[in-house]
Amino acid sequence: MAATDQLAMYDRTRQYTNDIRVEDYAPLVKRIAHHMMLRMPACVQVEDLIQAGMIGLLEASQKYDASRGASFETYAGIRIRGAIVDEMRRGDWAPRSVHRNARRISEAIGQVEARTGRDAQDAEVADELGVDLNNYFDMLRDASASRLFSYEETFGDDESSLTSGSSLEHHSPLEGIQRSALKQSLSQAITQLPEREQLVLALYYDQELNLKEIGQVLGVSESRVSQIHSQAALRLRTRLADWREND
Numbered sequence: 001m002a003a004t005d006q007l008a009m010y011d012r013t014r015q016y017t018n019d020i021r022v023e024d025y026a027p028l029v030k031r032i033a034h035h036m037m038l039r040m041p042a043c044v045q046v047e048d049l050i051q052a053g054m055i056g057l058l059e060a061s062q063k064y065d066a067s068r069g070a071s072f073e074t075y076a077g078i079r080i081r082g083a084i085v086d087e088m089r090r091g092d093w094a095p096r097s098v099h100r101n102a103r104r105i106s107e108a109i110g111q112v113e114a115r116t117g118r119d120a121q122d123a124e125v126a127d128e129l130g131v132d133l134n135n136y137f138d139m140l141r142d143a144s145a146s147r148l149f150s151y152e153e154t155f156g157d158d159e160s161s162l163t164s165g166s167s168l169e170h171h172s173p174l175e176g177i178q179r180s181a182l183k184q185s186l187s188q189a190i191t192q193l194p195e196r197e198q199l200v201l202a203l204y205y206d207q208e209l210n211l212k213e214i215g216q217v218l219g220v221s222e223s224r225v226s227q228i229h230s231q232a233a234l235r236l237r238t239r240l241a242d243w244r245e246n247d
Contacts, residue, residue, distance in 0.1 A: 020061045025076055029053040032080050034210045038226055049084050056083025102143035102234065104129060105136075109231075110238040119194050122231070140230040141223065182240075189239045197232035200225060 033049035060079035064072050108128040112120035120128075126136035190201060196218070203209045203217060211222040218225065 020064065020072055022057055022061050025057055025073070026054070028073060028076060029057050029080055031208075032077060033084065035204075035208055036081065036084055038204065038211050038229055044088070048087075052084045052087035053080040055087075056080040059083070098142045101139045105139060105143060105231075106234045106237045106241075109235050110241070113238070120235070125231075137223075137227050140227045140234075143230050143234060185240060186236065189236050192239075193232055193235060197228055197235065200228045201232055204229060 029050055030053075033046050033053050036049060037044075037046055056079040057076055060072070060076040063079075064075050066072070068075075105125065108125045109120045112124045112128050116124075122136065123133060126133050129136060129139075131139070190198060193201070199218070200214060203214045209217070211225050214225045215222045220228075
């Protein structure tokens with residue numbers, strides 16, 4: 001069912017909760033959908049994400065509890081993002097080769113950096129993999145969409161507590177300490193990334209700019225932004241390998 005049809009059906013049944021009109025938040029769905037396109041495969045259209053996001057918005061309007069202190073826009077944003085991610089996971093689009101190549105890239109970055117003692121450059125990683133630069137960029141694009149490393153998921157507990165209750169109900173004190181230590185390690189690792197990769201992460205996750213907007217800031221194409229984002233994620237994956245092995 002198209003997103004507009006879903007909204008129309010919702011309007012006809014007059015199922016408004018807490019005096020919230022879901023159509024007022026349709027622009028929020030579109031903004032989030034365009035923002036999340038960076039981590040999606042090339043075959044996914046933004047309309048697919050908007051449709052999934054509309055479902056999250058409808059669920060948010062039905063389940064929102066103002067007594068928890070969060071604004072509806074904050075709560076809805078979390079539900080919208082969650083609905084989009086859930087829909088993409090159900091699609092199970094990524095072939096095994098994509099996951100295998102992502103691991104190969106991560107390993108190649110680690111090998112180059114261990115050998116040179118500095119940040120691995122695009123051409124060096126491509127040489128380590130035995131592919132040309134264009135093929136390497138194609139691998140980066142697919143790896144970005146596979147979500148093998150997610151900055152947002154690493155920091156997800158603070159937001160998820162708004163939708164599922166206090167995190168104290170689900171995590172032991174030891175898990176809380178471990179998660180806090182992981183956040184500190186990740187934050188430190190980010191500060192050690194190449195400057196352009198740090199900037200892309202900051203613009204994407206902190207400023208919530210989309211691909212086109214980040215490209216305008218950096219003076220590069222949208223596809224290049226995706227490549228930089230993916231390489232940053234895989235570089236972090238390499239530098240936090242010990243944490244991943246202990247998951």
